[in-house]
Structures are given as structure tokens and as C-alpha cells.
Amino acid sequence: MTGRKRGNREGSMYPYKDGWAAYVWVTTPSGLLKRKYVTSKDRDTCHAKWIELQAKARTNVVSTSTDTVAAYAAYWPEEIVKPNLSLGTYINYSGWVRTQIAPGIGGKKLTTLRVRDVQVWLNKVAATCHCCFQGKDTGRMPEKRRCCALKKCCKDLYSKESLRGLRRTCAQCSGVPSPRRR
Incomplete structure (x- = not known):
């Protein structure tokens, strides 16, 4: 078997439309657990955004919408x-x-x-x-x-x-x- 299964709340990265998309489960300011997505045309850029989002989700509450x-x-x-x-x-x-x-x-x-x-x-x-x-x-x-x-x-x-x-x-x-x- 190659690779490993991802752990809970790690999210996933996949081909999407004309590029790549990834998501991570994050805790919102209201305390709910929701998916936060990142996208990019380039796989490496999307992967970098995904890793950054995972790090942020581990340490902070992350907004999934753009509230005022x-x-x-x-x-x-x-x-x-x-x-x-x-x-x-x-x-x-x-x-x-x-x-x-x-x-x-x-x-x-x-x-x-x-x-x-x-x-x-x-x-x-x-x-x-x-x-x-x-x-x-x-x-x-x-x-x-x-x-x-x-x-x-x-x-x-x-x-x-x-x-x-x-x-x-x-x-x-x-x-x-x-x-x-x-």
C-alpha cells in the first residue's frame, strides 16, 4: 500500500476545474466546524496555501466567510x-x-x-x-x-x-x- 490515510480534520487536495482545490476543517468564530477552501491554477501554489491553512487552523479560529x-x-x-x-x-x-x-x-x-x-x-x-x-x-x-x-x-x-x-x-x-x- 502506498501513502497513508489522512487523519481527521486534515482535509484534502484535488483537481478542480482549470486548476487545483483543497480544503481544511476549521473552527469558526461561532465555534462550529466547517470546511475552508483554497484554490489555485498551479498545484504547488495550491499545496502551499493548503499547508498554510492547516497550520492556521491548528492554532487559531478561522473565519469561513468574510463578515464585516x-x-x-x-x-x-x-x-x-x-x-x-x-x-x-x-x-x-x-x-x-x-x-x-x-x-x-x-x-x-x-x-x-x-x-x-x-x-x-x-x-x-x-x-x-x-x-x-x-x-x-x-x-x-x-x-x-x-x-x-x-x-x-x-x-x-x-x-x-x-x-x-x-x-x-x-x-x-x-x-x-x-x-x-x-
Whole structure:
């Protein structure tokens, strides 16, 4: 008998359409076991991708779809934070997610989110007042507008402690390490 039988969850590699395909069983962020596929025109390239995916699957949770930050941010406070942390932490994290993270970087895909993206967004949050960033003043009745909608910024910026909390929440929620401030 030539070769050996593959072990459980090692996956397989096979000819596919005009090239090669391979899959590995991975654990998803929701805890399910699913197949993750890689393809290539060249067998050697496909094999290299397959080996890399196997190594990643052994050490990490691997996403099988390309969720956005907003989709994961909606799931994260309810399913991860609420059952495992205190009520105050849940309220704090879900507030940051709802008011800042989802509107700010929610459209980015988790697979393409980088530290640089988070840093640029955090710099924008730090330099913009609450009203301008969240569009609070534009939602008020016209006679009660007093800030950004009248082109008179109140300069009510976030405190350093608030920005630290937002960074911490972002790092926990996105899985991307947030840039540190000193």
C-alpha cells in the first residue's frame, strides 16, 4: 500500500476545474466546524496555501466567510461579553460598538481590517467632537440646533480615558490589536 490515510480534520487536495482545490476543517468564530477552501491554477501554489491553512487552523479560529466588522460587532457583545463579563462591562462595550465602531469601521471586512485602518479611524475620532462625529446636532429640530449643523463646532472632544476605553473595546471586538498610545 502506498501513502497513508489522512487523519481527521486534515482535509484534502484535488483537481478542480482549470486548476487545483483543497480544503481544511476549521473552527469558526461561532465555534462550529466547517470546511475552508483554497484554490489555485498551479498545484504547488495550491499545496502551499493548503499547508498554510492547516497550520492556521491548528492554532487559531478561522473565519469561513468574510463578515464585516459591523456584523461581528453586533454578535460580539451579546454572545461573548454578556454571558462572560459583568453587566457594566457589557453596557460599556455595547455602547462603544453601537455609537462608534459600527458606524466608523463597520463596513470593513474582518479579513481585510488592519491596524493601520484602526489607527486612522481612532485619530479621526480623537480629533472630532461628539456632535460632529455622531451627527447629533443634525438630528435635532432646526430651532434647537446649536453646534455642527450651524457650522459652530463645540470642540467637545473625547477625553483620553474615553479614547482608551474605545481602543480597548475595538481591540476586544475586532480581534485586531489596537495601536497603543502613551
